Amino acid sequence: MNSLLTNSEGAGTYLKSKRIRLFLFFVGLFAAAALSMAATNYHIEDSFTAIPKVIVWMARNLVPDGKSLTRLPKILDKLFETVLMSVAASVSAAALSFPVALAGSATSCKQRWLMYSARGVASFFRNIPIVAWAMIFLLTFGQSPFTGYVALFFASFGFLARAFIEAIDETAAAPVEALRAAGGSYGHIIFQGVLPSVLPQMVSWVLYMIETNIRSAALVGLLTGSGIGFTFSIYYKSLQYQSASLVVITIVAVVLVIEAVSNKLRRLIL
Amino acid sequence: MALLEVTSLTKYYGDTAALRDISFEVKKGEFVAVIGPSGSGKTTLIRCINRLIPASDGKIIFDKENILNLRGNALRKARAKIGMIFQHYNLVERLSVIENVLHGRLGYKSSLEGMFGVYSEEEKEKAFNIITLLGLDDYVYRRCDQLSGGQMQRVGIARALVQDPRMILCDEPISSLDPSSSKVIMDYLKKIQKEFGITVVVNLHQVDVAKKYAQRILGFNGGSLVFDDEPGELSKKQIYKIYGTEAGELIID
Numbered sequence: 001m002n003s004l005l006t007n008s009e010g011a012g013t014y015l016k017s018k019r020i021r022l023f024l025f026f027v028g029l030f031a032a033a034a035l036s037m038a039a040t041n042y043h044i045e046d047s048f049t050a051i052p053k054v055i056v057w058m059a060r061n062l063v064p065d066g067k068s069l070t071r072l073p074k075i076l077d078k079l080f081e082t083v084l085m086s087v088a089a090s091v092s093a094a095a096l097s098f099p100v101a102l103a104g105s106a107t108s109c110k111q112r113w114l115m116y117s118a119r120g121v122a123s124f125f126r127n128i129p130i131v132a133w134a135m136i137f138l139l140t141f142g143q144s145p146f147t148g149y150v151a152l153f154f155a156s157f158g159f160l161a162r163a164f165i166e167a168i169d170e171t172a173a174a175p176v177e178a179l180r181a182a183g184g185s186y187g188h189i190i191f192q193g194v195l196p197s198v199l200p201q202m203v204s205w206v207l208y209m210i211e212t213n214i215r216s217a218a219l220v221g222l223l224t225g226s227g228i229g230f231t232f233s234i235y236y237k238s239l240q241y242q243s244a245s246l247v248v249i250t251i252v253a254v255v256l257v258i259e260a261v262s263n264k265l266r267r268l269i270l
Numbered sequence: 271m272a273l274l275e276v277t278s279l280t281k282y283y284g285d286t287a288a289l290r291d292i293s294f295e296v297k298k299g300e301f302v303a304v305i306g307p308s309g310s311g312k313t314t315l316i317r318c319i320n321r322l323i324p325a326s327d328g329k330i331i332f333d334k335e336n337i338l339n340l341r342g343n344a345l346r347k348a349r350a351k352i353g354m355i356f357q358h359y360n361l362v363e364r365l366s367v368i369e370n371v372l373h374g375r376l377g378y379k380s381s382l383e384g385m386f387g388v389y390s391e392e393e394k395e396k397a398f399n400i401i402t403l404l405g406l407d408d409y410v411y412r413r414c415d416q417l418s419g420g421q422m423q424r425v426g427i428a429r430a431l432v433q434d435p436r437m438i439l440c441d442e443p444i445s446s447l448d449p450s451s452s453k454v455i456m457d458y459l460k461k462i463q464k465e466f467g468i469t470v471v472v473n474l475h476q477v478d479v480a481k482k483y484a485q486r487i488l489g490f491n492g493g494s495l496v497f498d499d500e501p502g503e504l505s506k507k508q509i510y511k512i513y514g515t516e517a518g519e520l521i522i523d
Contacts, residue, residue, distance in 0.1 A: 174356070174358055174359075174360040174361075175360055175361065175362045177322060177356070177360055178354070178356065178360035178361070178373070178426075178429070179373060179376060180322060180349075181320055181322055181349060181352075181354040181439075182349065182350065182353075182354070182373060182374050182376050182377050182429070182430075182433060183345075183346040183347065183348075183349035183350035183376060183377020183378075183433075184346070184373070184376035184377065184379075184384065185346060185376075185379075185381050185384065187381045187382075187384065187385045188376045188379065188381070188384040188385060190385075191384075191385040191386070191387075192362070192373055192376065192384065192385070192387060193362055193373075196362050196364055196365050197362055197363075197364060199364075200364070
């Protein structure tokens, strides 16, 4: 039947049916949103009219006052502890991730069963959200900074192992082949071929992990009673909103600073 | 005297045969070109010789040893005597020229020395001389990702030469290069064979280049060796046999 149509007619029908499908997709999307709102008794107009009230409340309760500023040194102290914990968790997780990634990459591991089990371990740890880790270890170790560290460690480990496997697969295959052909041993191939090829990407991922962990540490701290998250929850629960908001502002500031620093570092190493 | 003796070499990928019962000899100091269409088994052959790919059956006698029986350190020693040059150079591009060239010594290194890149004075001296020989002396400490394709391939040749190889295998060494860089690379390979007496086996896509440089040509089609003779014997009929009729016409014109 197509052969009876000219090319331009054929293309015209094709484009038209594509437009209709796109239109139906958006109609469906809006219908789904409307139905969900109706089912949950959510009135969008109420949310918008409430905005001015929210702003007034925020201005009255969330702008740090003099009293909260006297707590700044204490807050910064806790924040510093949190930053150190993120760095420690990220770096130690990276140290464990590297050998697992070597086992999990098809480039550096010729044993199929080992490769699949390493990949399985990495996926398992990566797919459990950090809050779930925090809650699991809360039951095991109780409320302590160590619990927070362990939660960050396991979540970072899964993520980094996965990222390192991809980095090795992507960049190291060619040098690995060359060093094998030259008679290099497994150790030579890893240290002289794989490591120099993937090191910049690995460092970049660890820096990213440190940034992410500082953000997550605030949340994990709420649960595990450590670091800046705990400080926030104390102020929040004792209704000292000015101090709680000061905590949030300092977290944002520190995350921005760390991001700027790690971007500088990234440019230096790449 | 045969340096390399391949007997009834067979390679299967699953059920498909990539090499069928291949037998040939390469004399010491010979320049051999391997030609054939894509998928005819050229790359598989080259990689079976140094065991980057395990062969399914047959014998590969190199320097009086059957390569297919070697394991561990004995295999490393045999590989050290065979240099290899790749289409995409296969350098550690973030490392400098000298570091990449010294990688050619890894086959002779103990595990720890090699892992941390500890090389002797003689080895460094040798690497410098070879780098100079290949006209790269201005780039010794330059990172390889800053070099042109032709320069990177010369680094690849230097890395193979520093191995003190008896034979060099080249897997389409000029397929990613422009004509003038291609000529430079082929001239270096010829020079290595002539002046150092190193055996060269090179996979090529260009029949004219194979005819110009090689002393012998092996022609592959569908995993079988269909031509094994001097370049002068490569007639139209033979080219048709290797490449099939249509592609053959293109090559001859």
